[in-house]
Amino acid sequence: MARGRGRTGRDEPNFDVPEGRVASPGSLDLRLSRDDRAGGGVAAKRGTDGQAQRGRGGAVPPGRRSAPAPRKATKRRGSFLARLTYACVVLGLWAVIGLAGLVAYHASQLPPIDQLAVPKRPPNIAILASDGSLLANRGETGGRVVGIKELPPYLPRAFVAIEDRRFYSHLGVDPVGIARAVAQNLTRRGVAQGGSTLTQQLAKNLFLTPERSASRKIQEAILALWLEHKYSKDEILELYLNRVYFGAGAYGVEAAAQRYFGKPAKSVSLAEAAMLGGLVQAPSRLAPNRNLPAAQARAAQVLAAMQDLGFAKPQDVKVALAQPARPASSRGGGSANYVADLVMDVLDDYVPKFDTDIVVQTTVDTGLQAAAEKALVDELNAKGGRYNVGQGALVSMRPDGAIRALIGGRDYAQSQFNRATTAKRQPGSSFKPFVYLAAVERGATPDTVREDAPIRIGNWQPENYSHQYEGAVTLRNALALSLNTVAVRLGQEVGPKAVVQTAQRLGITSPLQANGSIALGTSEVTPLEMVGAYGAFANGGTGVIPYVVTSVKSTDGKPLYKRGEGGLGRVIEPNAAGMMNAMMHETFVIGTAKKGDIPGWDLAGKTGTSQDFRDAWFIGYSGNLVTGVWLGNDDGEPTKKASGGNLPVEIWKTYMMVALKGQPPVPLPGMNRWRKGPEPTATVAAAGGPVGGILGTILGETQPAPPPRQQTSQRQRGPSQDDRNFLEKLFGLGE
Known part of the structure; x- marks a missing residue:
């Protein structure tokens, strides 16, 4: 092997050449062999003993290099991981691009960001009682907006x-x-x-x-x-x-x-x-x-x-x-919801449009509302099955028309139909005061006498509930005892049209049929109408429009509505109102509502029962509160002799005892002038007639002797079944 040195004394590179050859610049082969390339050496031949063949003395043949096997395996593993990493990065980039595209697509389906705004919450209507407590919420949300700091x-x-x-x-x-x-x-x-x-x-x-x-x-x-x-x-x-x-x-x-x-x-x-x-x-x-x-x-x-x-x-x-x-x-599903439904029915009349929460102040007293609900539900639970009475309604208002309690049914959760404001039913004898008022306005007085005797109008022949007749009787007693023939006679005297006009003047708005039977309450009305009309008697002659809303405000206190003076003006002359109050007062003294009397109070009212006992009514009042009760069945099925003088009077008294408790008695306007004077008392047996004999024999009670009356040929002597029916009537089981 020849060596050479440079001028600097450093070793210069040299290349071994095979023996027998002379190295020359032109004979050097500087090309990489297969083994010198990446992945080379895989084709090296191996001997039969498994060892790679080498040159003499175990030396590597000239011009060839061989990489150790472990080094080749490491390179293979490294290149695989690199390819895997590369693939993952590419796939990740594509996933990001795809996700971005997906997000961009769905974002394009939304309104532009600069136009996005939180939609307004549907307004809530908070309905408050007269004392400011919450009765109910109405609106799509069911409650007002509250701040997190509250x-x-x-x-x-x-x-x-x-x-x-x-x-x-x-x-x-x-x-x-x-x-x-x-x-x-x-x-x-x-x-x-x-x-x-x-x-x-x-x-x-x-x-x-x-x-x-x-x-x-x-x-x-x-x-x-x-x-x-x-x-x-x-x-x-x-x-x-x-x-x-x-x-x-x-x-x-x-x-x-x-x-x-x-x-x-x-x-x-x-x-x-x-x-x-x-x-x-x-x-x-x-x-x-x-x-x-x-x-x-x-x-x-x-x-x-x-x-x-x-x-x-x-x-x-x-x-x-x-x-x-x-x-x-919530007892009965929450009867306050009937009030809330009424508020929503009339709210548009006061506030046509609003887009924020509002507060509606009402006239309803929560204590009276609860007392009314309890009186109605408890009575129906106790006696509704016996009398086959499924539903009821109660309306109570001040004589100026302010509703203090309103029950539209037995259970709001079971039925949201508001029978107090919407159900039209025959009022029966509770309609008779309009007939008597029409007669009074044409010259009659409580002491005017009319004949209680059979009467026929065409093919129609109305009868008394007891099927008995009293003969000559004063209007005072005829109304208290709810004698049908007297009411029909008065209706014919003044004319059915005058009866209709009188009722409408007092606030009845339902259609009324001007025929002979109107005197017995055959045209359908709602409890709210009837109680409102009776308000004119209680206040001395001013017509009222029942109302429940006193004011409407926004939640920040801005007034949107405030009730002013309202009503129908004078609809009854004071003297006529006094006579009507005196006559209807006798209903509690000798008539069909005796069991409803509350000691210490001047009360007046009228019971009513429709044909076949389908509807039972009682509307009574003091000088500061008018309350009406209706009972019956929604499908018009007859009750089992539920009449105005039994269940409705009992509900009325239960409620009024709570409503009037602790208040000073208020006189009925003008009644004292026409109040029936004291009369000598005698045993009931001496009152005259077979009915008096029955009462005296059974009860041994005393009561004011009735005025002299003429007996008719239809009057039977002795205790008959008709007399027993009349006895039931006097004790509130009938009219």
């Missing part, structure tokens, strides 16, 4: 704890929460937890339909990011609390608190807050008024989450678990 701190925290514990740290979409939800759902049966944030839920409620799809979830996430950009966390939480659905038509936490606990949201306890927080997961399944055990179990989960996050003290949680929340009971 609420106890634990109420919004309950929702954060159970629905979105990372609410204050994420940007609207929570990848950690989604991962946690996926992990928990994989370890449990069914879907245990969702991954939507409160912001996403709000976005869905505000802008999207409730459908479940990937498209909607993408839009939900986009809108959640927009909400987080535009509003603070507390503003988002406040929007959520006022929009989320709690079931039973309640949207928002205020509506839910009123619906389930009968109190405003600011007054709920920790246990109640936890129940509300857990309710939004499944409002129908977890509603406490439908599935209380499930609602309480869910509330316990909320309390545990609140304690875990430090949102509630352990001792407070312990108390809440020991005393779990329960829904407020």
Whole structure:
């Protein structure tokens, strides 16, 4: 091998050449062999012993190199990982591009971001009683908007704890929460937890339909990011609390608190807050008024989450678990809803348009409303089955027309039909005061005498309830005893048209048929009309228009409506009103409402029963309150002899005893001038006639002797069945 050195003394590169050859610049082969290339050497031949063949002495043949086997394997592995990494990066880029395109597509289906705005919440109508307490909410939401600062701190925290514990740290979409939800759902049966944030839920409620799809979830996430950009966390939480659905038509936490606990949201306890927080997961399944055990179990989960996050003290949680929340009971489905329905029926007359929450002040007294409901429902529960009476209604108002209580049915939850304002039924004898007033206005007085005897008008021959006749009788007694023949005679004297006009003048608005039978109340009217018309008697002759709304305001106090002076003006002359009050007072003294008398009070009124006992009425009043009761069946099925003098009078008295308690008696206008003077008392047996004999024999009571009267040929001697029927009538079992 020849070597050479450079001038600098450094070793110069040299190349070995095969023996027998002379190295020359032209003979050097500098090309890479196959073994010198990447991946080379794989074709090296091996001997029979498995060792690669080499040159003499084990040397590598000239011009060849061989890479050790381990080095070749490392290169192969490295190149595979590189290709895999490269493929993943490419696929990731394509996935990002595809996702971006998908997001862009779904974003294009939404309104432009610069045009997005939180839609206005449908206005709520808060209907208040006369004392300012809440009777009901109306509108699409069922409750007013509340500010988050109005609420106890634990109420919004309950929702954060159970629905979105990372609410204050994420940007609207929570990848950690989604991962946690996926992990928990994989370890449990069914879907245990969702991954939507409160912001996403709000976005869905505000802008999207409730459908479940990937498209909607993408839009939900986009809108959640927009909400987080535009509003603070507390503003988002406040929007959520006022929009989320709690079931039973309640949207928002205020509506839910009123619906389930009968109190405003600011007054709920920790246990109640936890129940509300857990309710939004499944409002129908977890509603406490439908599935209380499930609602309480869910509330316990909320309390545990609140304690875990430090949102509630352990001792407070312990108390809440020991005393779990329960829904407020609402007797009869909440009769105040009948009042609320009436308010909504008339509200357009006062405030045609509004787009914000409003507050409606009413005339209704919550204590009287509760007393009226209890009186009606208790009576029907006790005796409704015996008398085959399924429904009832009660209206009570001041003599100026202000409604103090209104019951439209036995159970609002079972039937929302308002029988007090909408059901038109025959009033029977309770219509007779309009006939007598028409006669008084044409010269009759309470002491005017008319004949109680059979009468025929064409083919029609009306009869008294007792099928007996009293002969000559004063109008005072004829009205108190509800004698049909006298009412018909008076109707014929003044003319059916005059009777209709008189009733309409006092406020009856339903169509009335001007025929002979109008004197017996055969044209249909509503309880509200009848009570309103009787108000003119109670106040001394001024016609009233029943009303329930006194004012309407916005939630910030801006007045939208205030009731002024109203009414129909004078519709009865004071003297005529005094005579009518004196005659109807006798209904409580000797007539069909004797059992309804309240000691110490001047009272007046009239019972009524329609044909075949289908409808039973009593409308009575003092100088400060007019109350009417109707009982019957919605399908017009006859009752089992329920008449104005039994169940309605009993309901009326039960209610009026509460309504008048503690108040000084108020005289009836003009009645004293025409009050029946004291008469000598005698035993009932001496009162004359077989009926008096029966009463004296059975009861041994005394009562004022009736005025002399002429006996007719139809009057029977001795205790007959007709006399017994008349006895039932006097004790309130008939007219």
